[in-house]
Amino acid sequence: MITPQDIKEKTFEKALFGGYDMAAVDSFLEEISTDLALLQRENATLKGKMKVLVDKVEEYRGNEDALRMAVVSAQRIGNIIEREARDKADALVNDATAEAARITKDAQLEVEMEKARLDEAKRSSAQFVENMELLCNRQLSFLEKVGEMDFIKEHRANRIVEVVPEQADAPQAEAPVAVPYATDPGEIHETVKRIEETVAKAADEPVSDVRPNFAPAASADDEMPTRAFHIVTDPDDDVDKTTQFTFDGFEK
Structure with missing residues (x-):
């Protein structure tokens, strides 16, 4: 690659006839070397900027990959958390349903047992009342027969009538009234x-x-033997x- 220094140091042989004007050639070469030096400086500046931009792009690409991986990881973690939460919720619902069913079943059994106890108590009470009525009727029948x-x-x-002797002799004494x-x-x-x-x-x-x-009494003069x-x-x-x-x- 030709540098501005090469252009400045470039020399040409002198022609005998019809050659270029040396001053014009030197002036043109000086101008070209100056422009080339400027272009090289601008090119170097642009290359530096391009390198910075490339580095930024690579950095952004690295960050993009990291962000993409972070997003993917977050989605995966979110899915795991959602699945675990759903499983736990389903387990809680199933446990609550089973517990409610068990409590309901126990309550129904308890109600049935209490109903059975109540029926048995009613039956026993009715039987007891019936027995007592029978017993009382027998006792009353016995008392009626004894009477x-x-x-x-x-x-x-x-x-019925008990007359006291001393009251019978008393003046204006009223006769006792028969009392059942x-x-x-x-x-x-x-x-x-x-x-x-x-x-x-x-x-x-x-x-x-x-x-x-x-046994009857020994004495015949006593009351009638029982x-x-x-x-x-x-x-x-x-x-x-x-x-x-x-x-x-x-x-x-």
Whole structure:
């Protein structure tokens, strides 16, 4: 490559005839060398700028690759996080659904058990009431039969009218009025209370066969001997062991 210095130092042989003007040639060569030097300087400047631009472009390309890799990595991480979050959400929903189903099933079983207990309690209560009605009816039947016996009637007759001798001799004494048996409220209350206690005791603790025998008194002058009676348990009673009374020993 020709440099400005080469142009300045270039010499030509002198021609004998028809040669160029040496001064004009030297002036032209000087101008060319000056322009060439300027062009070389500008070229060097442009090459330097181009190198800077190339370096920037390479830097930008490197940054672009880094950014592209960062974007790709961010997308991949985002996809992983989204997938994990979706899996966790699905797991939580499934666990919550299973737990809700289990709680609902347990609650339904508990409700069914409570209904069964309630039905059993109703059945037991109805059976108990039925047994108590049967027991009370038997006790009332027994009391009615006992009330028809001779010694009870005699006892009632003796209590209907009780005349005190000293009151009979007193002046203007009024004759006692016959009062039916068991009309005293206190006495009625005591009788009802004894019946209730007997019913409750018979319902709570069924008794086995008991057959008390009362022997007659030794003296013939005493009162009529008490007649023997038996308290037995009905073996055919499949509801409850209740007390029954027989009246074989009572003779009118």
